[in-house]
Amino acid sequence: MGRGIALALAAAGAKVIVNDIGASAAGEGLDQGPAHEVVAEIRAAGGEAAADTHSVADWDQAHAMxxxxxxxxxxIDIVVNNAGIVRDAIFHKMSREEFDAVVAVNLSGAFHVSRAAAPHFKAQNGGVYVHITSSSGLIGNLGQANYAASKLGVAALSKAIAIDMQRSNVRSNAIAPWAWTRMVGTIPADTPEQQKRVEGLKKLIPEKIAPFVVALASDQAREVTGQIFGVRNNEIYLFTQPRLLRTAHTSDGWTPETIIERVLPMFQNDFYPLARSGDVFTWDPV
Structure with a gap:
């Protein structure tokens, strides 16, 4: 997906820094090759690009990037926070290391790179952030407490940046992509249900995300900020954001007993079910 975004931005006229530490899905075996390969593709097509192999998880390395x-x-005019890893585990079996590693890349990494670019954006009175969130955080998924927390955090970070930097003509939006990638390919497929899910995911083309990233980064989208979108093959979504749904009021104040007796039954019909992403997106991608 990152390769597709880099190539599409370059084709649209952007000069691109292609960042990739070159690790395996498990974080092992650093190899500078992938970043340089994408740079070579961009240059072969007549574009301008340079490779970078710093880690977004490190404050100093993100600034160096x-x-x-x-x-x-x-x-620098555009930041695309696409770096991400998964370390799936059922919550009560998830280790501290599995949680911390995912948050370090997915959420802290997005903050590090965004923060490093912010002074430049402010000084030039303009800039664009595109952050990659996930329906795992926006809706929910099994065995992804670390990933879901990090990706919901990315959506909140994007909104906060949009608010804080609006006066500097800086825009920030988030995209939840559906794509069959090397990272998604690590999802377990041990049961018939998991196998069916994986077969569906294989239909999702990662390069389909790139046009929307380019569109959000363009000057023509200058009025679009603080939003959460989704892209799944040829479908584009606009997500809701949390707003008040029901209210309960009493002039006497609440006690635990009156909350149990009155408020919870009043709200119950509007409680959200424990849905997973696949329960919400039930139709085949187009």
Whole structure:
């Protein structure tokens, strides 16, 4: 998916820093090859690009990544926070290391790179952030407490950036993509239900995410900020954001007993079920 985004941005005229630490899905075996391969593709097509292999999970390395854009091209206008990892485990079996590793890349990484670019965006009175969130965080999934928490955090981070940097003409939006990628390919497929889910995911083309990223990054989308979108093959979604659904009021104040007797029954018909992403997106991708 990152390769597709880099190629599409370059084709639209952007000068691209292609970042990839070159690790396996398990985080092992660092290899600088993938980033350089995408750069070679961009250059072969007549575009401009440079490779970077710093880790978004590290504050200093994220700043070095942004500095690489300044050094190579003189400025930075767009940040796409696409880096992500999974370490799936049922919550009561999830280790501290599995939780911390996912949050470090997915959420802290998005903060590190965004924060490194922010002073440049502010100084030039303009810039665009596109953050990759997930329906796992927006809706829910089994065995992904770490991933869901990090990706819901990314959506909140995007909104906060949009609010804080609006005065500097900086836009920030989030996209929840559906795509069959190397990361998604690590999902367990041990049961018939899991196997059916994986077969459906294989229909999701990662390059289909790129056009929407390019559109959000363009000047023509200058009025679009603080939103959460979804892209699944040829479908594009606009997600809701939390708003008040029901209210309960009493002039006497509430006690635990009156809350149990009155408020919870009043709200119960509007409680959300424990749905997973697949329960909401039940139709085949188009």
């Amino acid at each position: 942004v500095q690489a854009a300044i050094d190579a091209f003189g400025r």
